[in-house]
Amino acid sequence: MSLTRSWRSRCRAHWRRLPAQLPSALLSLVCLTLALSVAWILFDWLLVSAVAPWAPAGSCAASSGACWPFWAEKTRFILFGTYPFDLQWRAMVVCVLLLSLSVATGQMAVRGKWPDMRLFGGIWLAGMAASFVLMGGGVGGLIPVDPTRWNGLPILLILSAIALVLALPIGVMLALARYQTRHLFLQRAAATYIEVMRGVPMVTLLFVGVFVLPLTLPKGTSIDPILAVLVALVFFHAAYFAEDVRSGLISLPAGQHEAASSLGLSFWQTARLVLLPQAVERSMPALVNSxxxxxxxxxxxxxxxxxxxxxxxxxxxSDVAWGNQALEAYVFVGLWFLLSCSYLSWIGRRLSARAAVRAR
Known part of the structure; x- marks a missing residue:
């Protein structure tokens, strides 16, 4: 008898909660339906209606699915562009090197276990130098390759990974210069630089780096466009990193700085040993987003x-034989950016979760 009453009471309770749960259940059903529909469309396009990789190129015109022959033939070109075909192993080594350094840096950030900073910085500098030597050649018997033929994934990694690695320490120094109050000229100069860089579009700065920067060099000297763009990107992104780090510095309790001063630490010692480790951890979500x-x-x-x-x-x-495969080409690029940005987002979530655990 008691079991029957308990069952009836539970049924009444569920019946009373049904009106409140109904909208959520309907929304979940709609989302599930949409997800299944999108999954089926992708499955049909990629596999069911797709053209097999070994099929001739002409068969793609009559198909409504993905053209796998395009990916089979053009993947290498998308990755390395017009870089000499027989030398593309050098571009591949550069990609593997920069990706390995980037992934290793992300894993060390997630685990919170860093090697000696001088060793870590030396490894990155060696990787940067090796990337330019391998891509350009002319050293150690490597065949020279004109920078105009540096295309595809290597140039993307060189201009993004190297620029970001160099921009972060500059941004940290700018943040400290703007945060401190002892040297007003230094503080105002850093603030002016940051606001100017954040107020100017990146496209404008890139044009300045490529077309104006060479004019400031001594007569008879020149700068490679790739190097000019890299310099422009470093100083542009440094301003955004500076504000991210400064937000972490401002959020710290005043007692942190006062306690370090009472121990006789200078400002730079306080910043290096006390403030920056906490500020960088607090500003990590903003840094990952930037x-x-x-x-x-x-x-x-x-x-x-x-x-x-x-x-x-x-x-x-743009090849005449593959003029209808724009979707396949951009799907390839979009998938690359989706995977790489998802990895960066995962790092940001792990760092935020670790910071929350420490805060508790």
């Missing part, structure tokens, strides 16, 4: 004649 935005904005270099991954994709379907 990193993702900067990474995607690197594609703007195409307006300067530098052919990154999106530009080589457009060149791939």
């Amino acid at each position: 990193t993702i935005g900067a990474y995607k904005d690197t594609s703007l270099v195409v307006i300067l004649g530098l052919h990154d991954l999106s530009a080589t994709a457009r060149m791939a379907f």
